[in-house]
Amino acid sequence: MARYAMVFDIRRCIGCHSCTVACRTKNELPMDMIYNPVTTVGPTGVYPNLSMVHLPLICMHCDNPPCVDACPTGASQRRDDGIVFVEDKKCVGCLACVMACPYGARVKNHESGAVQKCDFCKDRVDEGKLPYCVLTCHQKARVFGDLDDETSEVYKLVNGERTVRLLAELGTEPYAFYIYG
Amino acid sequence: MSKSIDLQQEGIEVKKSCCYFCHQNCGVLAYVKDGKVLAIEGDPSYPTNEGGLCCRGNIALKHLDHPARVNYPLKRVGKRGEGKWEQIPWDQAMDEIAAKLAAIRDEFGAEAVATAGGTSRTDDWARRRFMNMFGSPNCFHNSHLCWIPTFMVETAIYGWCPFDLDLGASRCLVLWGQNPGASSMPEMHHIRELQTKGLKVIVIDPRFTETAAKADLWLPLRPGSDLALALAWVNVIIHEGLYDAEFVTEYCEGFGELADHVEQFTPEWAAPLTWLTPEQIRESAYMYATSKPGNIQWGVAIDQLGKSAGAAMHARALLRALTGNLDCPGSDLLTGPSQDSITDEEMEANDMLPEAQKAKQIGADRFKLITWPGYGRIAELAKKHWGKAPTAEWMCEAHPPSVFNAIITGEPYQIKALLVSATNPVNSYGQSKMTLEALRKVDFMVTCEYWMTPTAALSDYVLPIAGALERPTITNSYGCADFLLCSQRAIQPMYERRNDYNFWRDLGMRMGQEEMWPWETVEDAYHYRIEPLGYGAESYDEFVDLYRFHFPEREYFKYKRIGFGTPSGKVELYSSTLKDLGYPPLPEYAGPVENELDDPELAKEYPLVLTTGNGFMPFHHSEHFQIKELRFLRHEPRVEINPATAAELGIADEDWVWIETRRGRIKQKAALTQGVAPRVIVTERGWWFPERSMAEPELGGCLESNTNVLTSVDDEHCDPFSGTWANRGLLCKVYKVNGADAKEGK
Numbered sequence: 001m002a003r004y005a006m007v008f009d010i011r012r013c014i015g016c017h018s019c020t021v022a023c024r025t026k027n028e029l030p031m032d033m034i035y036n037p038v039t040t041v042g043p044t045g046v047y048p049n050l051s052m053v054h055l056p057l058i059c060m061h062c063d064n065p066p067c068v069d070a071c072p073t074g075a076s077q078r079r080d081d082g083i084v085f086v087e088d089k090k091c092v093g094c095l096a097c098v099m100a101c102p103y104g105a106r107v108k109n110h111e112s113g114a115v116q117k118c119d120f121c122k123d124r125v126d127e128g129k130l131p132y133c134v135l136t137c138h139q140k141a142r143v144f145g146d147l148d149d150e151t152s153e154v155y156k157l158v159n160g161e162r163t164v165r166l167l168a169e170l171g172t173e174p175y176a177f178y179i180y181g
Numbered sequence: 182m183s184k185s186i187d188l189q190q191e192g193i194e195v196k197k198s199c200c201y202f203c204h205q206n207c208g209v210l211a212y213v214k215d216g217k218v219l220a221i222e223g224d225p226s227y228p229t230n231e232g233g234l235c236c237r238g239n240i241a242l243k244h245l246d247h248p249a250r251v252n253y254p255l256k257r258v259g260k261r262g263e264g265k266w267e268q269i270p271w272d273q274a275m276d277e278i279a280a281k282l283a284a285i286r287d288e289f290g291a292e293a294v295a296t297a298g299g300t301s302r303t304d305d306w307a308r309r310r311f312m313n314m315f316g317s318p319n320c321f322h323n324s325h326l327c328w329i330p331t332f333m334v335e336t337a338i339y340g341w342c343p344f345d346l347d348l349g350a351s352r353c354l355v356l357w358g359q360n361p362g363a364s365s366m367p368e369m370h371h372i373r374e375l376q377t378k379g380l381k382v383i384v385i386d387p388r389f390t391e392t393a394a395k396a397d398l399w400l401p402l403r404p405g406s407d408l409a410l411a412l413a414w415v416n417v418i419i420h421e422g423l424y425d426a427e428f429v430t431e432y433c434e435g436f437g438e439l440a441d442h443v444e445q446f447t448p449e450w451a452a453p454l455t456w457l458t459p460e461q462i463r464e465s466a467y468m469y470a471t472s473k474p475g476n477i478q479w480g481v482a483i484d485q486l487g488k489s490a491g492a493a494m495h496a497r498a499l500l501r502a503l504t505g506n507l508d509c510p511g512s513d514l515l516t517g518p519s520q521d522s523i524t525d526e527e528m529e530a531n532d533m534l535p536e537a538q539k540a541k542q543i544g545a546d547r548f549k550l551i552t553w554p555g556y557g558r559i560a561e562l563a564k565k566h567w568g569k570a571p572t573a574e575w576m577c578e579a580h581p582p583s584v585f586n587a588i589i590t591g592e593p594y595q596i597k598a599l600l601v602s603a604t605n606p607v608n609s610y611g612q613s614k615m616t617l618e619a620l621r622k623v624d625f626m627v628t629c630e631y632w633m634t635p636t637a638a639l640s641d642y643v644l645p646i647a648g649a650l651e652r653p654t655i656t657n658s659y660g661c662a663d664f665l666l667c668s669q670r671a672i673q674p675m676y677e678r679r680n681d682y683n684f685w686r687d688l689g690m691r692m693g694q695e696e697m698w699p700w701e702t703v704e705d706a707y708h709y710r711i712e713p714l715g716y717g718a719e720s721y722d723e724f725v726d727l728y729r730f731h732f733p734e735r736e737y738f739k740y741k742r743i744g745f746g747t748p749s750g751k752v753e754l755y756s757s758t759l760k761d762l763g764y765p766p767l768p769e770y771a772g773p774v775e776n777e778l779d780d781p782e783l784a785k786e787y788p789l790v791l792t793t794g795n796g797f798m799p800f801h802h803s804e805h806f807q808i809k810e811l812r813f814l815r816h817e818p819r820v821e822i823n824p825a826t827a828a829e830l831g832i833a834d835e836d837w838v839w840i841e842t843r844r845g846r847i848k849q850k851a852a853l854t855q856g857v858a859p860r861v862i863v864t865e866r867g868w869w870f871p872e873r874s875m876a877e878p879e880l881g882g883c884l885e886s887n888t889n890v891l892t893s894v895d896d897e898h899c900d901p902f903s904g905t906w907a908n909r910g911l912l913c914k915v916y917k918v919n920g921a922d923a924k925e926g927k
Contacts, residue, residue, distance in 0.1 A: 011373075011395075012370075012373055014362040014363075014366075014369060014391040014392075014395075015391060016235055016236060016362070016363070016366065016391075016798050017236050017798060017799065017814050018233070018234060018235045018236045018238075018239060018366075020236070020814075021236035021239045021240060021799070021810060021811065021814075022234065022236070022239040024810065025239050025240060025242070025243070025810060031809060031810075031813060042394075042856075043389045043394070043854060043855045043856040044855070045855060046855055047389070047401070047823060047855045047856070047857070047858055047859070048389070048399070048401045048858070050389045050394075050855055050856065051394065052389065052391075052394040052856075053394075127189075130232075132222070135222060135223060135225070135232045135233075136222075136223055136232070136233055136234045136238075136239060137233060138230060138233030138234075138235060138366035138367055138369065138370050139233075139366070139369060139370050139373060140233075140370060
């Protein structure tokens with residue numbers, strides 16, 4: 001069984017928002033919804049001694065996802081390959097998962113009433129394709145793949161580079177990894 | 182809940198299309214069924230973007246069928262700019278336009294018809310072909326502000342413009358006034374890859390850009406002071422012995438004169454002009470000259486300096502020659518024009534334009550480099566050397582501000598008609614108030630467009646034009662590269678849209694040019710162009726399906742075999758071509774168009790240094806403001822101000838502020854950032870508001886936040902070589918807007 005993960009190479013991200021726009025367009029999201037914002041930090045320092053980084057965010061696809069535990073109807077689920085998703089027909093829009101998620105990754109769709117979030121483009125992944133945000137990233141700042149596959153790029157990065165997980169101290173075991181430099 | 186469309190379903194065709202929203206033309210796969218595009222994605226096998234698409238590329242389907250698109254030919258009813266239109270058939274529109282143009286030619290001469298073109302949306306050779314046979318030399322583009330003066334100065338010095346970088350083997354890349362992090366994403370990706378393998382990147386930019394943040398060395402120079410920096414680099418490289426003595430001795434002319442000339446331009450001299458330290462200047466010059474081989478990538482900023490632009494291009498061009506970074510592996514390559522296919526220039530029929538008409542080109546009396554006097558000379562040299570010339574439609578243009586001025590004043594003669602294709606001059610040319618006055622005043626205006634822009638709104642006819650997915654595209658650096666990247670149309674144009682090729686052809690057919698337009702479709706014309714490649718494809722589409730690209734093998738050190746395409750056959754550090762045109766053969770120093778040293782009185786009233794025109798995501802030029810899927814990223818115009826300056830002026834983050842120069846004022850929202858120097862103000866370009874009324878007097882608020890209100894096209898601010906006008910290094914003041922609804926007068 002695969003174990004899907006995404007690695008964000010912060011050294012490469014330029015904050016162009018292609019991923020944000022691609023995701024929203026592909027998933028036909030309403031204008032007030034974003035699955036994958038990119039936050040720009042900086043320029044920090046005092047001119048001309050400056051630095052700037054861009055931080056892409058998504059659903060972290062936690063191994064121990066509090067949103068799934070919080071969901072009273074079973075709409076929030078975790079597949080065996082680690083992809084966390086919402087079955088929208090079962091979602092009653094109670095927002096319990098929204099409050100449980102420490103990453104702010106879930107948003108209620110006010111048109112459909114269901115809560116939605118990034119699902120790693122699971123339909124594309126099932127066809128053997130990359131999530132659209134990964135394909136569209138000119139900078140190759142996102143790497144997606146199977147962490148159980150020792151030949152995969154994500155395996156090599158997670159095991160070969162200094163990666164961090166956001167809010168690792170909460171023990172949610174996110175499957176999004178960040179390389180800072 | 183992914184809404185992915187089943188792309189395996191029966192009847193789906195995958196078309197090899199491309200994106201059209203900047204010059205990169207990234208490869209796109211379009212999934213088409215029953216004449217409709219169901220989905221697009223970046224083409225993973227396209228060599229530049231490798232599947233990537235920027236945010237603009239991703240909204241292609243929104244662009245394709247946006248509710249605000251112009252989809253049918255429109256004829257003005259009522260007064261100009263009143264916003265009343267009648268939908269008419271194409272044939273009627275073309276008959277009426279042809280009749281009007283013929284009448285103008287008969288009464289005022291063919292030169293009374295001018296055309297304005299945009300960036301990379303059009304079949305430019307077709308426009309030039311039409312105009313050459315019609316008899317008018319007055320085609321123009323925004324090309325003055327973008328690469329073309331550089332191309333011509335460098336071609337004068339080395340016989341071609343080395344815009345093709347052999348980056349893979351390079352050890353140093355200078356990004357001079359260029360920010361690929363916001364404007365050429367595929368390039369940025371390759372740079373980053375190579376940096377991990379040891380490539381050194383120097384960014385020269387007043388702003389701490391996306392690219393500067395990733396650079397090995399960032400030189401935050403004073404806006405508009407590029408010439409001083411380039412001269413100081415030349416000084417360091419010569420006088421500190423960093424030049425390639427063998428290359429200079431064997432293959433360059435005029436080294437002694439240059440060495441004497443630049444003795445005065447020391448880093449100590451340049452430091453106060455550039456706001457850099459002598460150490461920064463020396464360190465960066467050493468890094469470029471000693472990390473060999475290396476490249477200096479073209480950046481748009483130098484083309485926009487105005488007065489000092491030509492000399493700055495000249496000085497920058499000399500750096501490559503002095504270091505031997507020309508045509509060797511890892512350096513800047515002189516590819517010459519395509520020898521294998523029919524070039525744009527060969528499609529233009531330039532010899533059909535009589536000499537007497539060439540002589541009437543507006544601006545040719547003053548700005549000789551990219552008008553017939555300079556182009557004619559350089560094209561002649563290029564033909565002798567390469568057998569082919571650079572594209573005239575770009576390199577040989579009427580001077581746009583002078584054309585607008587001619588419309589207003591009738592001097593040097595009357596311009597009665599303006600055919601506008603894929604451009605919105607009021608937002609993209611200098612001194613917008615003057616440009617707008619000209620657009621209001623011109624007798625007859627036709628605009629080929631996607632949208633009802635402020636310019637289209639003032640037209641007599643607005644014609645709906647096909648976009649990226651609806652037309653084939655050849656990408657070859659404006660006819661000046663020797664390679665081709667070819668894309669096909671995904672679908673036939675929707676509604677009643679047509680290619681601009683068909684516009685020019687249909688017009689030509691009505692004006693007695695039948696014999697010159699044997700190709701009914703763009704594909705027919707493109708097939709004619711690629712046939713000599715010898716792939717044996719039956720049609721253009723088949724070529725794209727089977728081959729798509731043509732990359733001739735690189736030949737390094739061509740100059741050892743054929744020399745350089747200059748009168749002496751060598752690199753002319755001391756340029757005889759520039760001298761023959763009446764320009765200084767060596768780069769002479771001139772300050773920024775407005776600066777505190779030359780204009781101390783002006784600097785008292787306008788104490789801040791303005792730079793305009795940098796590209797920013799998600800927009801391109803004045804485009805895409807109506808697309809909400811992009812606009813949410815940047816819904817209002819922003820001006821960058823250092824927090825220390827803002828505090829002095831009593832300005833808080835997100836305050837609306839006026840930015841004022843001698844030419845006028847605009848308002849944008851203050852974005853406080855350490856990314857600019859305390860004395861520097863950086864505005865965003867392009868802004869207008871398509872959500873507002875597009876009729877007079879509102880015209881989409883096209884002056885309100887439009888940075889070109891601030892720029893200068895005064896003759897004394899223009900580059901004497903090329904006529905490029907001043908977008909950088911101007912003086913301004915900034916103050917808070919009282920009441921955000923405050924509007925500048927129309």
